[in-house]
């Protein structure tokens with residue numbers, strides 16, 4: 001894929017920069033269910049149903065909890081991100097691929113900064129980005145809402161037509177696409193989204209393809 005016109009790379013974090021097979025998001029899902037279960041005094045199974053509805057309606061469980069349950073986002077994020085990250089290993093291929101990309105590189109995540117920094121450190125790529133834009137920076141308004149994307153573009157002084165966004169959640173690429181960005185879906189199984197320009201099963205295969213001559 002041609003990248004000559006791209007001057008800004010916007011990376012999602014979870015399940016994009018590391019593979020879903022690490023089970024990190026599953027571990028986080030368990031913590032979310034526990035949080036809702038304790039909050040409402042219900043079973044974790046009942047909590048899982050609420051979590052799914054919040055996620056589908058609001059983009060993140062957090063946003064649903066803030067709308068319906070008035071919870072403190074900081075303590076919630078601390079609680080769900082308190083998981084073992086040892087399964088995330090240093091990845092030389094990711095590092096050398098990102099290094100070869102010409103332009104500004106930033107992280108744009110619905111997670112919080114402290115957790116994101118830990119993940120990036122474990123991957124061995126924490127020093128490679130020009131910015132880390134987390135959910136607290138976005139005022140806890142999550143992707144795919146338009147507001148955080150617009151805030152990001154403004155903050156970077158970027159032209160959306162020169163931005164490329166990488167994500168494992170197809171919905172989050174719809175907003176990017178509609179703003180004029182190039183979109184790359186990092187996912188093995190999802191298919192046929194009109195707003196997805198390119199798709200690769202994992203970040204390493206995408207980096208290999210676009211940087212092989214560099």
Ligand SMILES: [Mg+2]
Pocket residue numbers: 012013014015016167168169
């Ligand atoms: Mg993700």
